[in-house]
Amino acid sequence: MDPVLLQKTLFALFLAIVTAIIVSKLRGKKFKLPPGPLPVPIFGNWLEVGDDLNHGNLAELAKKFGDIFLLRMGQRNLVVVSSPELAKEVLLTQGVEFGSRTRNVVFDIFTGKGQDMVFTVYGEHWRKIRRIMTVPFFTNKVVQQYRSNLIRAQTFARHAWEEEAARVVDDVKNNPEASTTGIVLRRRLQLMMYNNMYRIMFDRGFESEDDPLFNKLKALNGKRSRLAQSFEYNYGDFIPILRPFLRGYLKICKEVKERRLQLFKDYFIEERKKLARTKPPSNNELKCAIDHILDAQQKGEISEDNVLYIVENINVAAIETTLWSIEWAIAELVNHPEVQKKLRQELDMVLGKEHQITEPDTHKLPYLQAVIKETPRLRMAIPLLVPHMNLYDAKLGGYEIPAESKVLVNAWWLANNPAQWKNPEEFRPERFLEEESHVEPSGNDFRHYTIVLKPRA
Numbered sequence: 425m426d427p428v429l430l431q432k433t434l435f436a437l438f439l440a441i442v443t444a445i446i447v448s449k450l451r452g453k454k455f456k457l458p459p460g461p462l463p464v465p466i467f468g469n470w471l472e473v474g475d476d477l478n479h480g481n482l483a484e485l486a487k488k489f490g491d492i493f494l495l496r497m498g499q500r501n502l503v504v505v506s507s508p509e510l511a512k513e514v515l516l517t518q519g520v521e522f523g524s525r526t527r528n529v530v531f532d533i534f535t536g537k538g539q540d541m542v543f544t545v546y547g548e549h550w551r552k553i554r555r556i557m558t559v560p561f562f563t564n565k566v567v568q569q570y571r572s573n574l575i576r577a578q579t580f581a582r583h584a585w586e587e588e589a590a591r592v593v594d595d596v597k598n599n600p601e602a603s604t605t606g607i608v609l610r611r612r613l614q615l616m617m618y619n620n621m622y623r624i625m626f627d628r629g630f631e632s633e634d635d636p637l638f639n640k641l642k643a644l645n646g647k648r649s650r651l652a653q654s655f656e657y658n659y660g661d662f663i664p665i666l667r668p669f670l671r672g673y674l675k676i677c678k679e680v681k682e683r684r685l686q687l688f689k690d691y692f693i694e695e696r697k698k699l700a701r702t703k704p705p706s707n708n709e710l711k712c713a714i715d716h717i718l719d720a721q722q723k724g725e726i727s728e729d730n731v732l733y734i735v736e737n738i739n740v741a742a743i744e745t746t747l748w749s750i751e752w753a754i755a756e757l758v759n760h761p762e763v764q765k766k767l768r769q770e771l772d773m774v775l776g777k778e779h780q781i782t783e784p785d786t787h788k789l790p791y792l793q794a795v796i797k798e799t800p801r802l803r804m805a806i807p808l809l810v811p812h813m814n815l816y817d818a819k820l821g822g823y824e825i826p827a828e829s830k831v832l833v834n835a836w837w838l839a840n841n842p843a844q845w846k847n848p849e850e851f852r853p854e855r856f857l858e859e860e861s862h863v864e865p866s867g868n869d870f871r872h873y874t875i876v877l878k879p880r881a
């Protein structure tokens with residue numbers, strides 16, 4: 425490096441550090457902050473803890489600093505919560521105070537600056553959009569309505585989710601490679617999940633893994649997830665003056681976002697609108713989710729953009745999460761033949777051999793339920809949940825949390841802490857029939873919160 429340039433760079437860095445110290449001293453409101461490693465100016469703890477803030481690394485830090493600790497990542501405060509009591513505070517007791525989400529430049533692009541459900545800040549829109557989404561997505565009625573063709577009106581040609589599962593079993597059985605070289609099950613299960621969710625959303629499905637529209641959707645959804653979840657743009661998020669260097673990255677994000685929303689609009693939303701104009705659903709039972717959401721738009725409750733961002737959210741939140749959970753369940757059953765054998769015995773005994781399982785059957789199968797609880801405990805799809813945020817200064821665990829802190833609940837550690845669970849590293853569904861038999865999917869135990877999906881309205 426040119427010595428003059430080096431001298432100038434070092435001088436600029438020194439000036440920036442001194443300015444940051446003076447500004448923070450002048451502005452600094454005195455908070456009783458949670459414990460944590462000592463931050464250095466500008467970078468905070470970033471250089472020390474690095475980019476990879478995964479659940480395992482954060483659990484190690486919790487052992488050192490306690491159930492609540494603070495990391496300063498550049499200019500951002502990151503509060504990490506690692507006990508069931510504090511998780512309950514964040515997720516339930518102070519659910520409103522901590523009900524917003526941190527946004528950043530990348531999420532702002534994908535969610536139109538919080539025009540969606542997940543990343544909107546707490547307020548009137550937050551409540552309204554959750555209310556609008558409850559009926560089409562988050563009631564037991566939806567589960568029932570889309571479960572079987574035998575129950576659904578016969579006018580629907582497409583398969584409901586029980587039939588969809590049966591088709592997967594048939595396809596695998598009929599594929600000779602399944603018993604010789606082996607097959608990648610994920611591809612077939614992914615088609616099943618897209619079919620399940622696109623049926624709930626648009627009453628649409630895809631014929632095969634080669635369907636070009638299905639492949640386009642899959643590719644764009646995959647790109648969106650990778651771009652949003654990458655650590656590559658952390659520096660621009662943590663240290664705002666570095667944001668100009670993100671220009672190239674943000675350009676790619678914008679392109680992906682635009683192509684994706686256009687696809688949702690052209691192939692699904694507009695199609696459904698056209699269909700509704702020519703053949704309106706005769707009763708509520710025949711309405712799919714987008715019909716309810718478009719009704720809300722027509723009433724002026726939400727905008728056309730809100731509709732698009734709701735579709736964007738469901739594509740990200742519903743499909744891959746469920747797919748990962750199913751894949752892990754299968755993988756654990758393959759790796760634990762004794763569990764598989766017990767499960768088979770229960771199915772044969774309660775339902776009879778070769779019986780296609782239905783949703784009401786699941787209530788008669790306690791061992792199956794235990795397997796379903798044990799899988800996400802050990803193999804959590806979103807181990808840190810979706811980061812929460814307090815809009816205003818708040819109190820948590822006896823500490824003061826400055827406004828707009830990013831609050832992470834380490835749900836994985838809550839469900840895998842040996843102080844709280846017997847041999848948590850073991851895949852042992854029996855625990856939910858023995859010492860943990862009280863844990864219900866209603867979310868009654870914050871050590872194992874992620875087995876329930878509870879939209880807060």
Ligand code: HEM
Nearest residue numbers: 541542561741742745746749805806809810874877879880
């Ligand atoms: C096994 C499957 C699933 C898992 C593991 C899962 C996990 C999660 C987690 C951990 C959160 C964040 C909770 C929080 O931060 O408080 C969440 C939120 C959300 N999930 Fe799921 N989810 C699954 C399936 C679904 C499905 C099927 C849908 C849609 C029908 C869905 C829609 C949503 C939405 C909209 C949110 C945001 C809720 C809010 O901000 O209030 N998820 N999910």
